[in-house]
Amino acid sequence: MAEPVIRPRHDDDLPACVRTLAAVHRADGYPAAWPAEPERWLTPRELLGVWVAVDGSAVVGHVALTRTGPALAASVGHPEEQLGAVARLFVDVPARRGGLAATLLARAARAAAEDGRRPVLEVESGAAGAIALYERAGWRLVGTAPGDWLTTAGQPAVVHTYVGPV
Numbered sequence: 600m601a602e603p604v605i606r607p608r609h610d611d612d613l614p615a616c617v618r619t620l621a622a623v624h625r626a627d628g629y630p631a632a633w634p635a636e637p638e639r640w641l642t643p644r645e646l647l648g649v650w651v652a653v654d655g656s657a658v659v660g661h662v663a664l665t666r667t668g669p670a671l672a673a674s675v676g677h678p679e680e681q682l683g684a685v686a687r688l689f690v691d692v693p694a695r696r697g698g699l700a701a702t703l704l705a706r707a708a709r710a711a712a713e714d715g716r717r718p719v720l721e722v723e724s725g726a727a728g729a730i731a732l733y734e735r736a737g738w739r740l741v742g743t744a745p746g747d748w749l750t751t752a753g754q755p756a757v758v759h760t761y762v763g764p765v
């Protein structure tokens with residue numbers, strides 16, 4: 600079978616992205632609360648770039664790069680304009696452990712570097728698979744703080760901030 604292709608997301612990919620996100624939400628509770636407008640959630644205003652992994656007509660992976668807000672910039676200790684936040688990273692359950700997320704993460708980090716930005720990200724402390732992925736890829740934990748939402752277990756979220764390798 601052919602390998603999934605990673606390419607920039609097109610607007611007409613959005614329905615397939617939402618279908619995959621719904622499966623990830625059911626399997627992993629990501630995102631913790633299902634968004635009222637999932638296509639909008641996948642398209643934050645601060646978007647710098649967004650990519651999908653496609654296998655035929657199915658979207659099997661997704662990642663975005665966004666501008667950061669002041670709180671994240673303060674916790675990293677760099678000006679906002681020097682940072683790019685990796686966000687909305689997910690891989691469909693049957694497509695996992697084949698290196699797709701690592702490739703999507705590297706794609707977004709490369710785009711950040713090409714734009715003169717250091718890649719950063721935030722991850723909920725219970726997302727063990729994602730944390731293993733980031734640490735394996737050489738990302739460094741720089742801070743931990745309370746999040747402003749509840750996990751699927753109803754507990755206040757704790758958020759780790761990571762900075763990508765140079």
Ligand SMILES: CC(C)(COP(=O)(O)OP(=O)(O)OC[C@H]1O[C@@H](n2cnc3c(N)ncnc32)[C@H](O)[C@@H]1OP(=O)(O)O)[C@@H](O)C(=O)NCCC(=O)NCCS
Nearest residue numbers: 629688689690695696697698699700701728729731732735
């Ligand atoms: C986290 C996630 C994106 C990983 O996707 P993936 O395509 O399976 O990851 P990869 O195959 O690229 O993994 C690369 C490496 O990361 C680590 N890793 C990834 N998932 C892991 C898991 N569940 N447990 C332990 N290590 C894991 C491993 O070192 C893996 O290498 P290996 O398979 O050779 O051991 C996927 O599980 C997912 O979509 N989870 C739900 C959404 C989510 O948590 N997103 C992140 C929000 S911050």
